Every structure is written in C-alpha cells, then in structure tokens.
Amino acid sequence: DAGVIQSPRHEVTEMGQEVTLRCKPISGHDYLFWYRQTMMRGLELLIYFNNNVPIDDSGMPEDRFSAKMPNASFSTLKIQPSEPRDSAVYFCASSSGQGAYEQYFGPGTRLTVT
Amino acid sequence: RKEVEQDPGPFNVPEGATVAFNCTYSNSASQSFFWYRQDCRKEPKLLMSVYSSGNEDGRFTAQLNRASQYISLLIRDSKLSDSATYLCVVNADTGRRALTFGSGTRLQVQP
Numbered sequence: 130d131a132g133v134i135q136s137p138r139h140e141v142t143e144m145g146q147e148v149t150l151r152c153k154p155i156s157g158h159d160y161l162f163w164y165r166q167t168m169m170r171g172l173e174l175l176i177y178f179n180n181n182v183p184i185d186d187s188g189m190p191e192d193r194f195s196a197k198m199p200n201a202s203f204s205t206l207k208i209q210p211s212e213p214r215d216s217a218v219y220f221c222a223s224s225s226g227q228g229a230y231e232q233y234f235g236p237g238t239r240l241t242v243t
Numbered sequence: 244r245k246e247v248e249q250d251p252g253p254f255n256v257p258e259g260a261t262v263a264f265n266c267t268y269s270n271s272a273s274q275s276f277f278w279y280r281q282d283c284r285k286e287p288k289l290l291m292s293v294y295s296s297g298n299e300d301g302r303f304t305a306q307l308n309r310a311s312q313y314i315s316l317l318i319r320d321s322k323l324s325d326s327a328t329y330l331c332v333v334n335a336d337t338g339r340r341a342l343t344f345g346s347g348t349r350l351q352v353q354p
Contacts, residue, residue: 177340
C-alpha cells in the first residue's frame with residue numbers, strides 16, 4: 130500500500146520567494162496533519178484537516194503560511210514570502226479517524242531558504 | 244512545564260543490552276499514548292501504541308502508569324539497527340485529534 134507521499138523532497142529557495150509543499154495522504158484517511166521539525170523546536174503541529182476542512186490552525190506561525198486541502202487526496206502548504214527562519218523539515222501525516230489516533234508520516238520536505 | 248518530557252540522552256549501550264526510556268506527560272486526561280521511532284533524516288514511524296495494561300511486541304515492551312503520568316519503553320537484546328531517536332507521543336487533548344510529541348531520546352547501540 131502506498132504511504133503518505135510528499136513533494137518535493139528537497140527545496141532550496143531564496144528569501145522572498147513563494148514555496149509550495151505538496152502532500153497526498155493515505156487513501157481512506159480522514160485526517161491530514163502538517164508538521165515542521167527543527168533542531169531547536171522539535172516537531173511542531175502547524176495545522177490539521179478533517180474531511181478536507183481545516184480544524185485547527187493555531188500552530189501556523191504567521192500569515193505568511195497557508196494550507197489548503199481541495200480534495201481528500203491532496204493538500205498544499207504554502208509559504209509566501211519565505212524567510213531563512215522557515216528552513217526546516219516539513220512533514221505531512223495522515224490518520225484514519227476511526228477511533229484510532231495513530232498518525233502515519235510522509236518522508237518530509239527539507240526546505241532551505243537562503 | 245512541557246506537555247511531554249523525555250530525557251534527550253544519548254543512551255549508549257552495547258549490543259545485547261537492555262535499555263529503558265521513560266517519558267512523563269502533564270495532562271492527566273490524556274487517553275492515547277504511542278512510541279514512535281525516528282532515524283536520522285527520516286520521518287517518524289509508529290513503533291507501538293501503549294495500552295493501560297502494558298503491551299509487548301517482540302523485544303519491545305511499553306508500559307503506562309496513569310497515576311504517575313509516565314510511559315516507559317523497554318528494549319531487550321538491543322541490535323545495532325535499534326539506534327535511532329525514540330519519540331514519546333501523547334494525545335494530550337481528547338477534544339482534538341492532535342498528538343503532542345516529546346523531543347525524543349537518542350539511542351546509540353554499539354558493537
């Protein structure tokens with residue numbers, strides 16, 4: 130079975146540029162989560178969706194970050210404009226939502242903003 | 244106080260050793276508990292759920308102590324391939340689906 134798919138795997142961009150990260154959750158999973166991981170702050174939840182609807186975006190750092198889930202099999206996380214402090218690994222995870230809280234992670238996108 | 248606290252380690256143990264990690268959580272209403280494993284430059288992967296009665300999966304045993312609000316992971320007969328960071332994970336708010344991740348305990352198994 131295909132796991133969570135993320136693209137790109139690596140992204141290097143210059144400060145001020147727009148960055149779009151993509152995620153395809155596991156088929157049939159109702160929940161999708163976006164995380165950011167850095168050495169200093171560990172793994173932080175940014176936002177999560179249930180049935181394509183954003184439920185909690187309290188972890189989104191600021192207005193430069195936005196996330197969408199237009200359908201059950203696709204989500205994007207956009208940073209505009211990007212800043213060097215946004216450099217991190219961004220993970221997408223999904224969960225079945227049927228009473229189980231386990232989340233399954235994609236391979237991540239390693240973002241470097243110069 | 245952090246919601247989930249772990250000793251960052253590193254724990255350096257020889258092959259074949261038994262090693263145990265503990266983790267404490269702050270919200271007594273937490274209902275779901277997990278251990279995840281994360282290899283260097285990889286994504287976190289679910290190792291095992293932690294049940295109230297304790298549970299075992301091969302060489303791995305997880306225990307939950309609700310009264311003291313801590314979770315433990317015991318690894319027996321350590322293998323070189325067990326070297327990784329182990330993340331203690333809690334559903335700290337049952338009104339939300341979000342999981343709270345500890346900062347991880349690093350294990351290095353040496354030959």
